[in-house]
Amino acid sequence: MRLRRLRASPGFRRLARETNLRPENLIAPLFVRSGSKVKKPIASMPGCFQFSADLLAQEAKTAQRLGIGGVILFGIPDKKDPLGRGAYDSNGVIQRALKAVKDAAPELPVIADLCFCEYTDHGHCGVVKKSSGGGWILDNDATLDLMMKTARSQAEAGADIIAPSAMIDGQVKTIRQALDESGHAMTPILAYAAKFASAFYGPFRDAAESPPGFGDRSSYQMDPANAREALREAALDVEEGADIVMVKPALAYLDLVYQIKRRFKMPTAAYSVSGEYAMLKAAAANGWLDEKKAALESLTSIKRAGADIILTYYAFEAAAWLEKS
Numbered sequence: 001m002r003l004r005r006l007r008a009s010p011g012f013r014r015l016a017r018e019t020n021l022r023p024e025n026l027i028a029p030l031f032v033r034s035g036s037k038v039k040k041p042i043a044s045m046p047g048c049f050q051f052s053a054d055l056l057a058q059e060a061k062t063a064q065r066l067g068i069g070g071v072i073l074f075g076i077p078d079k080k081d082p083l084g085r086g087a088y089d090s091n092g093v094i095q096r097a098l099k100a101v102k103d104a105a106p107e108l109p110v111i112a113d114l115c116f117c118e119y120t121d122h123g124h125c126g127v128v129k130k131s132s133g134g135g136w137i138l139d140n141d142a143t144l145d146l147m148m149k150t151a152r153s154q155a156e157a158g159a160d161i162i163a164p165s166a167m168i169d170g171q172v173k174t175i176r177q178a179l180d181e182s183g184h185a186m187t188p189i190l191a192y193a194a195k196f197a198s199a200f201y202g203p204f205r206d207a208a209e210s211p212p213g214f215g216d217r218s219s220y221q222m223d224p225a226n227a228r229e230a231l232r233e234a235a236l237d238v239e240e241g242a243d244i245v246m247v248k249p250a251l252a253y254l255d256l257v258y259q260i261k262r263r264f265k266m267p268t269a270a271y272s273v274s275g276e277y278a279m280l281k282a283a284a285a286n287g288w289l290d291e292k293k294a295a296l297e298s299l300t301s302i303k304r305a306g307a308d309i310i311l312t313y314y315a316f317e318a319a320a321w322l323e324k325s
C-alpha cells in the first residue's frame with residue numbers, strides 16, 4: 001500500500017483533507033473598558049487590545065465581515081469591590097459593550113463571559129469568605145446568587161450566549177433557571193465545563209487586570225492532572241442544561257477535547273488561551289517559527305481533536321489567512 005499517493009500534489013492533498021478549519025469555527029475574545037477611542041495594547045499579547053465600547057463595536061463589524069463565528073466579551077470595570085458589583089450593574093462596562101456590539105453587528109453571535117475575577121477587588125472568581133481553618137474559600141452559594149443576577153443582566157443587555165467560567169458547582173443549573181424565569185429561555189449556555197488551574201492564563205490576567213490578590217484558583221479550577229474528573233464535570237454540566245461544553249486550555253488538553261466530544265456528542269468548544277497565543281507570538285517575534293503555519297496547525301489540531309468551536313486570540317488573523325487560502 002502506498003499511502004503517499006494521495007499526498008503527491010496540492011490538489012490530492014486538498015481532496016483528501018479530513019479537517020478543514022473555517023472562520024466560522026472561531027470565536028474572538030475581546031476586552032472592553034470604559035471611555036471612548038481607547039485602544040490600549042496588552043503587552044504580553046501582541047496584537048490584542050483593551051477597547052472602549054465604540055472601538056469594540058468596530059472590531060465586531062470586522063469580525064462579522066471576516067465570517068468569524070462570534071465574539072466573547074470580557075469587561076474591565078473602573079471600580080472593583082468584594083462582591084464584583086460591576087458585573088451585574090445594568091449600566092456596567094460589559095452591559096454597555098454588549099449593546100454597542102449588538103447595534104453594530106446584529107448578526108454576529110455575542111457571548112458574555114460570566115465570571116467575577118475582573119470585578120472583585122481580591123481578584124477571585126466569586127464571593128470570598130473565611131474558612132474554618134483560618135484561610136479563605138470561595139462561597140459557592142453566595143456566588144451562585146450573583147451569577148443569577150449577572151446572567152439576567154447580560155441577557156437583558158443583548159448577550160446571545162452566556163458563558164459561566166467561575167467553576168462554581170451548580171452554575172449551569174442556576175443560570176439556566178435564572179434565564180428561563182426572566183424571559184430568556186432561548187438563550188444558550190456555553191459552559192466552561194473542564195477549566196483547569198493553568199499557568200497558561202498568565203497573559204490574560206494582564207489583559208483583564210484580574211490576577212488574584214492572594215492565593216491561587218486551585219480550590220475551584222481543576223487540577224491539570226485529572227481527566228476522569230473532567231468527564232464528571234462535563235457530565236454534570238450537560239445534565240444541568242449546558243448547550244455547548246468547553247475545555248480550557250486547549251492544546252495541552254486535547255485528550256479531553258477528544259474524550260468529551262466522543263462521550264457526550266455535544267457541540268464542543270475549546271479555549272486556546274492567552275499563554276498559547278503568547279508562546280506563538282513570542283517565538284514568531286524572534287523568527288523561530290513560521291507564525292501563520294504554526295498558528296493554523298495548532299487551530300487545525302484543536303478541531304481535529306473534536307472541537308467544533310475554538311476560542312482563539314488568533315481569530316481575526318486566522319480568518320484573514322483562511323480567506324486567502
Ligand code: PBG
Pocket residue numbers: 113115116117125165166200201202203204205217272273274275
Ligand atoms: C475568568 C477567565 C480567565 C480566562 C478566561 N476567563 C482567567 C482565569 O481563570 O484566571 C483565561 C483566558 C486566557 O488565558 O486566555 N475566570
